[in-house]
Amino acid sequence: MIINANAKVKKIWTDKMLYVMLLPAMIYFFVLHVWPIIGMKLAFYEYRILGTNVFVGMKYFKELFSTPIFSQVLANTLIISAMKIFLIFPIPIIFALMLNEFMNGKFRKAVQVISYLPHFLSWVVIAGIWFEFLSPSTGVINEIIQFFGFPTHDFLTDKSSIRWILVASEAWRGIGWDSILFLAAILGISPSLYEAAYVDGANRWHIITRIVLPALYVPMVTIFILNVGFIMNAGLDQVLNFTNDSVNSQIDIIDTYVYRMGLLNGQYSFATAANLFKSVIGVVLVLSTHFISKKLTSKGAW
Structure with missing residues (x-):
């Protein structure tokens, strides 16, 4: 010893x-x-x-659960996070598969670099870009709408579209960076598997479904479990930059509620209780998803 x-x-x-x-x-x-x-x-x-x-x-927890606005804040958090998880999750996988199909290595590297760049931008910059993109007067989207003879629309103050804007901007920011792990798994596949598949007469579709996708199974399961664990984090920085009085009721999440109650209103204990509730739920979801995945597929986060 x-x-x-x-x-x-x-x-x-x-x-x-x-x-x-x-x-x-x-x-x-x-x-x-x-x-x-x-x-x-x-x-x-x-x-x-x-x-x-x-x-x-438990005084502040009782106050938290009895506050009328908290149920709406919790619902907004779960809806926005669920939209991001289930709608964005497949996009980096598809993007990695597309990059792998590019035969020109220089072109693939150029696409990778361009797709990585938004990840390094702050949400202040990204929000500014999307404001210009969706502007009712000078935005590209509204110019296209006008070209086809339809009236312009202010998407950023529309309650029915603001959540979709959050999802779209999140996908645009993360598609390149989130695809790195999947692309690394694809590039790690032994060339002998491809050679054997071609000898057996497999086409590209067979290779993708029988060789490439199985290699992505473990990282897919791991990332999905971690994403579920972060379902209570709907994106504080993003929401703060995209919110306004017209749509605040649709995107007011737990993080913005904690920020408002704690830092702005000085109710530190109450805000801490709300944040602790969010953290506990996140831990429970990670553990639950991990053990369910272990039970069903023998694969988990660890």
Whole structure:
């Protein structure tokens, strides 16, 4: 036992520079992801700027569930997240399959680079682009509508279209970046499988359905489980940049509700309770989806 411990210590010391390089990432996750978990206890206390916080148990959770607006906020969160999960999830997979079919390597790389770029833009920039794109006076979409003789339409203030705009802008931003994992799995397929398939007379459709898609099965299951776990995160940055008084009732989500109640109204304990509720539901969904997938397909997130 002592020999093994000494060997591990020696190994760590040998690779000390690698651990030093890892240190900034560890500090980042501890400060921004681990330490805030301790602060979640504020949901069970009445926050006081001066003096000691008073333990109030489930008081703020009872207030949260009895607040009329919370049911609408929760419904908006689930609807928007479900639309993003089920409508956007297949798009990066299809995009990766299309990239794999490009025989010209330079053209494929160019398409990849162009498709990756929106991922690195902030939602402020993306919202500005979409505002210009959908502008009722100068937007491309409305110019096309006018060309065919129809009146212009302000999509950004239309309650029936704003959720679809959120989904479309999210898909546009993430299609290239989200396809990386699937494309890597495709490129990792052994060339001998393709050669054997061609020898047996398989066409491209057979190769895609019998070789390529099975190779994507594990990453598809993993990403879907993680997406379900984030169903309570409908996109705070995105909603804040796309919201306005006309459509706020349709896209007011838990994150914007927490932001409004906590940072704007100063109800820190109440906002913490709402955020803790969201986090617990997310953990339960990840675990449930993982174990159900394990049971049915023997594949899970881990």
